[in-house]
Amino acid sequence: MITTKRFFAAYVRLLPVLSVLWSAVLIATAIFFFTHINGRAFDTDLAKILPRANDANARYVAKTVIDSHSNHLLLATVFDSPPHQRVLAELSASIDEDVLIPLESNTLDAQLYQLLFPYRQQLLTPTDRRYLRNGQLHIVTNNARHKQYTTGTFDESKFRDDPLYLFERYYLHSLPKLPSIRMRGRWIQRQHEGQTVLVLPVQLTASPFDTAYQQRVKAVLNKLEKKLAKHGACLHPVGALMYAAHGFERANQEMSTVGLGGLLGIIVLLLYAFRAMRPTLILVTSLGLSLVVALQSALWLLGSLHIVSLLMSVAIIGVSVDYGFHFLSDYYQHNDRAVHSVRRIISSLTLGMLSTVMAYATFTFSDFSLLKEVAVMALLGLPSMYLTVVLVLPFWHRRTNTARHMPPALRRFAALLSRNPVARRFSQPAVFFLALLVMLSLGYATVTPNDEVRDLQSLSKQLKEEEDFVRQIFKQPTVTHYVLISTDKHAAEQLLAAEQHLIGQYPQAFRLDTALNTLLPSEMRQRDNHQLYQRLYGSDVAQTFDPDWHEFRDFSLKPFQPMPINELLQNPILQRRFEHQLLTLPSGDIGLLLPLRTNERILNADYCTDMIGIVQCQFISPTNELSDKLGEYRRLLSKYLLLSSVLMMILLAWRYGRHSVLVALLPAFAAVCGVVFSAWVGVSISLFSILAALLVLGMGLDYVIFMAETQQPECVMVSLILSYATTLLSFGLLFLSDTAAVSTFGLTTAIGITVILLLSPAVRKDWRDKQHLETEKV
Known part of the structure; x- marks a missing residue:
């Protein structure tokens, strides 16, 4: 036995020394942590913890799409009438370019024009091609003559090199089409319902998920909004940063409301239970220091922690606080020394800690980095709190307890709950297995998982309306589906041919003005365009075109030389023009990402291979693929839940024999009830439901082991009630959150721990012994 007289004699003798040493470790680590808190390696990049696609190219495309949506911000504003240029210059000057960089498109346009100009005699718009192929040469020259007489300024060099303005029309045709817009410096202007809408695209200088950067951007926007208010205009910023900032503010608000309410409830509960502030302060302080030790040790071991894994690790608080409640409730219900309380509970504490550690240890086999970090926090945090309970708390409670401080009402309720008839029925293996089978069957038949990532977040209605407003005005629909065509980087010509073939086959599915072959045929x-140029330049219509300006005309035609497609695709100017479409894939191939106007799958994976040969096609939807990966991890965690239960059953067999099945599976049954019952009340089952089930499993193991090890179930039930109440106030209140993922976690946890509290007496020693005697008689 662990609790031998010799062991406890040494324990009592060394307790002051061990307590001082462990307290010194706690305090020194806490001092180191808080003095170096500004340099803490807490990662906030959500992309690093999101499930990754198995295909490297798909992962790269998903990152590209996320960057293209998240690294920019659109600053939209509405005026009653077009503002003066001075006003726009003043607004632009008010933006701190260390925070937000206004995008300049005119420079890129000029560079791209110069890049393509040498190949002008083999580039034509579809309209000009149609005129020339049909022999309607006079329409082309009339358009050029109209251009000459309606343009306010005359560019001699441009007229000499492009006398019929064919290249100029081609280049303007290749630009993205924005309806009825006007460029006013860096601002894009359009009239809408009698008002003037102006949009300034800006680039972020840091991650949109960086909370400190969000505050800097907010300060810049507030300054801009004040200037706009002087002119009777308002600001409508649109972008991923605005959603991220709203989510962070909403989370802070919920944590302040729910968290503060839960904290006050816990304090009132502990004051009611222990009738003094001292044990509450000692428990909270020791718990906090123990978790700081675990956090700092994890940072030393892993180098960094993600903020999300840190938040998920609060589940460790829910598990480890049980140890403190178990000690204090035993101490305040007996008229003896604290070391005797440790002697009574040491076996249940040790078994509970080891079993929960083993359950979390299964996370280390996952490929999900988030779960590995949570596992490390559990492996370090639970033993840390265990040592604090057995070394520090008894030292601070050295005096013999001379009064029973526990309220009589709480003790009577605990006694009633410890022998409730439902638990008594579940103590019979046949009843338990029948209930487990029924619950699993009902869950399988009625529960429908929902892994849609869009349903896990709470979007601001105002932000969504502002985004829809800007998209509607500039005819920019939301794109969630793409086609990726790729080939060897030396076969770029095949890539253009594949794009042209796809757009020709499905003209309604793709935007022509964003197609690469619109710019590079x-x-x-x-060759066909060059022949049409020959026919035009050699015609009488061209030779008689405006004889007054014959000294500027140059109808000479250079020999055909195909455009160096491979070289042009590597040019930085062209890569900037197609920044999020023209990709160099991890495989070394060159890829072209085509946004789809429709959300329907329009082709199978081998479509381009069949039609083109060496070009590969993939239908890609980063949002849908993320949802699929979340579903995959939900199923994976469900397997870990089952694996943990089987592992606990095997490990506890030496202690409880055939009763180990009930001890190990009762927490799993409560976890299943949490998932199934929450689904029945209308909450979608997702990855966060399984994470809550794992929390219920960890806490449930402590509940049943504490109850299985004690000779005084009524006393232990007091600590379980306190643990249950604090968990309900800490996690159960999360059900009130507007965020679906958080609400699901809170409700599943609340239901699960309620079930395990009700059923934990099923493993009472006296009931097990009675069943054993009845079995022997039979």
């Missing part, structure tokens, strides 16, 4: 199209 295939070699066959170039």
Whole structure:
């Protein structure tokens, strides 16, 4: 036995020394942690913890899409009438470019124009191609003449090199089409319902998920909004940063409301239970220091922790606080020394800690980095709190307890709950297994998982309306589905041919103005265009075109030389133009990402391979693939839940024999009840439901082991009630959150711990012994 007289004689003798040493470790680690808190390696990049696609190219595309949506912000504003240019210059000057960088498109346009100009005699718009192929040459020259007489300024060099303005029309045709817009410096202007809408695209200088950066951006926007208010205008910022900032503010608000309410409830509960502030302060302080030790040790071991894994690790608080309640409730219900309380509970504390550690240890086999970090926190945090309970708390409660401080009402309720008839029925293996089978069957038949990532978040209605407003005005629909075509980087011509073929096959599914072949036609199209130029320049219509300006005309045609597609695709200017479409994939291939106007799958994976040969096609939807991966991890965690239960059953067999099945599976049954019952009340089952089930499993193991090890179930039930109440106030109140993921976690936890509290007396020693005697008689 662990609790031998010799062991406890040494324990009592060394307790002051061990307590001082462990307290010194706690305090020294806490001092180190808080003095170096500004340099803490807490990661806030959500992309690093999101499930990754198995395909490297798909992962790269998903990152590209996320970056393209999250690294920019659109500053939209509405005026009653077009503002003066001075006003726009003043607004632009008010933006701190260390925080937000206004995008300049005119420079890129000029560079791209110069890049393509040498190949002008083999580039034509579809309209000009149609005119020339149909022999309607006079329409082309009339358009050029109209251009000459309606343009306020005359560019001699441009007229000499492009006398019929064919290249100029081609280049303007290749630009993204924005309806009825006007460029006013860096601002984009459009009239809408009698008002003037202006949009300034800006680039972020840091991650949109960085909370400190969000505050800097907010300060810049507030300054801009004040200037706009002087002119009777308002600001509508649109972008991922605004959603992230709203989510952070909403989380802070919920944590302040729910968290503060829960904290006050816990303090009132502990004051009621222990009738003094001292044990509450000692428990909270020791718990906090123990968790700081675990956190700092994890940072030393892993180098960094993600903020989400840190938040998920609060489940460790819910488990480890049980140890303190178990000690204090025993101490305040007996008229003896604290070391005797440790002697009575040491076996249940040790078994509870080891079993929970083993359950969390299964996370280390996961490929999900988030779960590995949570596992490390559990492996370090639970033993840390265990040592604090057996070394520090008895030292601070050295005096013999001479009064029973526990309220009589609480003790009577605990006595009633410890022998409730439902638990008594579940102590019979046949009843338990029948209930488990029924619950699993009902869950399988009625529970429908929902892994849709869009349903896990709470979006601001105002932000969504502002985004829809800007998209509607500038005809920019939300894109969630893409087609990726890729090939060897030396076969770029095939890439253009595949894009042209796809757009020709599905013209309604793709935007023509964002297509690469609109700017760089295939070699066959170039050769055909060059022949059309020859026919035009050699015609009488061209030779008689405006004889007054014959000294500027240059109808000479250079020999056909195909555009160096491979070289142009590597040019930084062109790569900037197609920044989030023209990709160099991890495989070394060159890829082209085509946004789809429709959300329907329009082609199978082998479509381009069948039609083109060496070009590969993939239908990609980063949002849907993320949802699929969340579903995959939900199923994986469900397997870990089952594995943990089986592992606990095997490990506890030496202690409880055939009763180990009930001890190990009762927490699993409560976890299943939490998931199934929450689904029945309308909460979607997701990854966060399983995470809550794992919390219930960890706490449930402590509940049943504490109850299985004690000779005084009524006394232990007091600590379980306190643990249950604090967990309900800490986690159960999360059900009130507007965020679906958080609400699911809170409700599943609340239901699960309620079930395990009600059923934990099923493993009482006296009931097990009675069943054993009845079995022997039979």
